Amino acid sequence: MSQPTTSQPTTSQPTTSQPTTGAPATVPNAAADPGGARHHLLSVLVENKAGVLARVASLFSRRGYNIFSLAVAPTDDERFSRITIVVDVESAPLEQIVQQLDKLVNVVSISELAPERAIERELLLATVDADPGQRVEVAALAGIFHGAVIDVASDRVTVAVTGTPDDLDGVEDLLAPFGIVELQRTGRVALPKLGSRRRLQPVADRAG
Amino acid sequence: MRLTGAQALIKSLEMQHVEAIFGLPGGAILPVYDPLLDSSIRHILVRHEQGAGHAAEGYAHVTGRPGVAMVTSGPGATNIVTPLMDAMMDSIPLVVVSGQVATASIGTDAFQETAITSITQGITKHNWLVTEAADIPRVVAEAFHVATTGRPGPVLVDVPKDVANATMEWYWPSSDELDLPGYHPVTEGDPALVRQAAELVLAAQRPVIYAGGGILKARAAEALRALVDRTGIPVVTTLMARGAFPDSHPLNLGMPGMHGNYTAVTAMQRADLLLALGSRFDDRVTGRISAFAPGAKVVHVDIDPAELGKIRRPDVAIAGDCRVVIDELVTALDQLGLAADGTAAGGSPAARRPDVEPWRAQVRTWQAEHPLRYRQEEGGPLKPQFVVETLRDMTPDDTIVAAGVGQHQMWASQYWRFDHPYTWVNSGGAGTMGFAVPAALGAKVGRPGSMVWAIDGDGCFQMTAQELVTATAERIPIKVAILNNAYLGMVRQWQELFYEERYSEVYLSPDLPDYVKWAEAMGCVGMRVESADDVAPAIDKANAIDDRPVVIDFRTDAFEKVYPMVPAGASNDDIIEGPSEGERGR
Numbered sequence: 191m192s193q194p195t196t197s198q199p200t201t202s203q204p205t206t207s208q209p210t211t212g213a214p215a216t217v218p219n220a221a222a223d224p225g226g227a228r229h230h231l232l233s234v235l236v237e238n239k240a241g242v243l244a245r246v247a248s249l250f251s252r253r254g255y256n257i258f259s260l261a262v263a264p265t266d267d268e269r270f271s272r273i274t275i276v277v278d279v280e281s282a283p284l285e286q287i288v289q290q291l292d293k294l295v296n297v298v299s300i301s302e303l304a305p306e307r308a309i310e311r312e313l314l315l316a317t318v319d320a321d322p323g324q325r326v327e328v329a330a331l332a333g334i335f336h337g338a339v340i341d342v343a344s345d346r347v348t349v350a351v352t353g354t355p356d357d358l359d360g361v362e363d364l365l366a367p368f369g370i371v372e373l374q375r376t377g378r379v380a381l382p383k384l385g386s387r388r389r390l391q392p393v394a395d396r397a398g
Numbered sequence: 399m400r401l402t403g404a405q406a407l408i409k410s411l412e413m414q415h416v417e418a419i420f421g422l423p424g425g426a427i428l429p430v431y432d433p434l435l436d437s438s439i440r441h442i443l444v445r446h447e448q449g450a451g452h453a454a455e456g457y458a459h460v461t462g463r464p465g466v467a468m469v470t471s472g473p474g475a476t477n478i479v480t481p482l483m484d485a486m487m488d489s490i491p492l493v494v495v496s497g498q499v500a501t502a503s504i505g506t507d508a509f510q511e512t513a514i515t516s517i518t519q520g521i522t523k524h525n526w527l528v529t530e531a532a533d534i535p536r537v538v539a540e541a542f543h544v545a546t547t548g549r550p551g552p553v554l555v556d557v558p559k560d561v562a563n564a565t566m567e568w569y570w571p572s573s574d575e576l577d578l579p580g581y582h583p584v585t586e587g588d589p590a591l592v593r594q595a596a597e598l599v600l601a602a603q604r605p606v607i608y609a610g611g612g613i614l615k616a617r618a619a620e621a622l623r624a625l626v627d628r629t630g631i632p633v634v635t636t637l638m639a640r641g642a643f644p645d646s647h648p649l650n651l652g653m654p655g656m657h658g659n660y661t662a663v664t665a666m667q668r669a670d671l672l673l674a675l676g677s678r679f680d681d682r683v684t685g686r687i688s689a690f691a692p693g694a695k696v697v698h699v700d701i702d703p704a705e706l707g708k709i710r711r712p713d714v715a716i717a718g719d720c721r722v723v724i725d726e727l728v729t730a731l732d733q734l735g736l737a738a739d740g741t742a743a744g745g746s747p748a749a750r751r752p753d754v755e756p757w758r759a760q761v762r763t764w765q766a767e768h769p770l771r772y773r774q775e776e777g778g779p780l781k782p783q784f785v786v787e788t789l790r791d792m793t794p795d796d797t798i799v800a801a802g803v804g805q806h807q808m809w810a811s812q813y814w815r816f817d818h819p820y821t822w823v824n825s826g827g828a829g830t831m832g833f834a835v836p837a838a839l840g841a842k843v844g845r846p847g848s849m850v851w852a853i854d855g856d857g858c859f860q861m862t863a864q865e866l867v868t869a870t871a872e873r874i875p876i877k878v879a880i881l882n883n884a885y886l887g888m889v890r891q892w893q894e895l896f897y898e899e900r901y902s903e904v905y906l907s908p909d910l911p912d913y914v915k916w917a918e919a920m921g922c923v924g925m926r927v928e929s930a931d932d933v934a935p936a937i938d939k940a941n942a943i944d945d946r947p948v949v950i951d952f953r954t955d956a957f958e959k960v961y962p963m964v965p966a967g968a969s970n971d972d973i974i975e976g977p978s979e980g981e982r983g984r
């Protein structure tokens with residue numbers, strides 16, 4: 191798992207940053223919190239060993255938990271990688287997902303990030319139809335979102351934009367009229383906002 | 399000291415005090431079988447790798463030590479997938495070593511290559527593919543540590559052939575040299591939560607202890623006894639907990655669940671407090687979960703935090719080892735004024751405890767009015783329950799009983815009297831047919847001084863009977879009682895009750911195979927019993943034989959059904975106690 195891997199379902203609905211109850215994992219909850227958000231962000235520190243991503247992914251499929259998006263990359267400590275998972279808590283209560291994940295021997299710690307207290311970013315790459323006359327228009331549009339044109343052909347351009355998932359939904363809408371040839375998003379990565387909490391707070395770091 | 403990876407592997411198993419390995423060699427594991435010749439470890443050559451896995455489970459069940467099995471790559475490894483799953487479901491510590499094709503061949507569809515670590519990911523607690531000979535001692539130490547600590551479970555160590563052949567410098571890791579940064583099982587319960595649990599115990603009028611297999615895993619039978627003596631709370635023992643509390647104790651209500659007895663099932667339904675200790679609210683226990691124990695507060699103690707709230711939301715959830723937490727609970731009750739003999743210190747919180755005696759009296763009334771029932775008629779067909787009861791009464795108190803899966807398993811659990819922990823060996827969560835014979839073999843290896851009987855079904859017996867060849871060859875004198883009803887009886891029972899007696903593919907025949915001849919061909923003594931009068935003499939004869947395995951083919955009534963029964967998906971309130979008037983089956 192030393193190679194960064196990212197994926198996101200292309201048909202997924204955009205998600206909004208709603209507040210969550212963020213119940214600690216030590217309070218078991220046998221039913222999904224009806225008032226909470228449907229998506230929760232888990233930041234999972236795992237050992238950087240062969241097959242660990244497969245173990246995490248297969249746990250989700252085996253137990254019928256839905257992943258909305260998943261991004262993985264090495265951390266500054268080469269022994270560990272960080273997997274950022276957006277889970278759909280309608281498929282199972284968050285506490286169950288966290289506790290089952292925590293039973294994986296290669297999972298070192300799990301932090302839950304409440305969206306309103308997290309900085310989230312995602313990268314979007316899109317190739318759109320653009321004849322020479324339209325290039326400037328596309329470039330300007332990307333520029334509004336602090337993105338850039340990163341490749342050009344006679345009738346197409348490729349842009350790269352980094353932003354919150356919401357921003358990128360907006361970018362997608364604005365690019366659509368040009369004709370999207372190919373589009374790829376990475377799924378989000380996140381860290382806690384400074385000033386709310388200094389560090390990732392583990393919700394579970396013990397296995398049974 | 400320079401050793402090959404194979405030598406290091408065997409030496410590592412010796413360091414773990416392994417006394418027996420159940421296995422069968424092949425190409426990829428060949429290097430490891432060579433140093434085995436020079437080891438003090440006993441190897442038991444099974445006839446099928448599934449047998450190795452179940453034997454290792456049987457060994458672990460009765461000794462509490464991890465069972466060890468060794469297999470070759472590809473089909474050898476896949477043949478042990480079922481026991482791994484079985485051990486995962488029942489939290490049995492198991493260490494399986496599998497051979498793997500050489501590292502350079504991995505991923506090329508080489509001969510007998512299979513990605514067994516991928517296959518077993520979801521049915522092991524953890525598994526390892528070893529890539530360096532130097533890693534072997536550390537990985538073996540990690541494997542035993544993970545298998546035996548926290549919630550026990552099966553692990554698999556996959557060793558490529560070139561890794562076994564490579565050399566390394568021998569070392570043995572200390573416990574802090576294990577590379578398990580994400581593995582920290584909990585043991586002690588949170589004191590504040592334990593205190594809350596104690597307060598609930600003292601407030602309850604209709605409490606029930608719901609004891610599960612975790613009591614046995616935690617070696618908490620004595621602790622449980624002390625808790626019951628102090629509190630006077632009735633206990634139900636699940637299929638996995640039979641023996642965790644003596645059946646002869648007046649407060650043991652026996653087995654709850656789909657085929658539990660009326661009192662155990664009904665006491666849980668009416669309880670105002672369930673103390674769930676090492677149990678996991680399995681659907682076979684709860685019936686329809688929304689209707690389960692509707693008036694009960696729940697205290698749930700389990701070493702696996704993921705079990706707390708998985709099925710039923712507890713009022714107090716305590717993650718911890720059952721023995722430790724029960725001891726803590728007893729201490730908390732003591733502090734609240736409840737003495738060891740159940741009396742309360744004047745003015746203490748315990749003195750305000752409601753009287754539990756009316757509840758115990760209610761329970762005794764249910765026991766008197768709703769006993770388990772069957773009738774062995776003079777000259778009538780042989781009843782399987784009669785065989786179990788006679789066997790129970792003619793064997794020593796601490797006899798180990800292994801069962802297969804089906805009706806015979808339920809009758810064994812219902813009618814045996816388990817007065818000692820670790821005398822019941824069975825496949826609970828997985829319900830693996832064919833478990834009994836190899837598990838009994840493994841149990842006898844672990845406890846050679848105890849008498850070991852397998853109570854098996856005719857269908858189950860046909861799945862793994864070949865391990866009786868192993869038993870004869872290795873001089874492991876187990877005894878097998880086949881309750882031969884000529885059917886896949888449990889399935890037949892469901893077809894009779896829920897599919898209008900439309901019997902689809904459940905008939906097996908009473909005499910094909912001829913079990914006596916088959917037993918004799920495998921070097922066992924074979925006997926056949928067709929009437930109630932012949933049961934005791936045959937058991938007498940079997941008990942006297944100690945130099946080879948014995949098989950008794952009991953020809954039992956094919957129409958007998960297991961009762962009580964809660965139909966799948968029904969509420970436990972809808973327990974059916976016995977056949978309706980006139981119903982006899984056909």
Ligand SMILES: Cc1ncc(C[n+]2csc(CCOP(=O)(O)OP(=O)(O)O)c2C)c(N)n1
Pocket residue numbers: 802803804805806807829830831854855856857858859881883885886887888889
């Ligand atoms: C490996 C496996 N296959 C199928 C089943 C489904 N099953 C459960 S009980 C049973 C019948 C067992 O027959 P037998 O061993 O004769 O026991 P009986 O119920 O007749 O006592 C079957 C087929 C199972 N539990 N395990």
Ligand SMILES: [Mg+2]
Pocket residue numbers: 855856857881882883884885886887
């Ligand atoms: Mg049968």
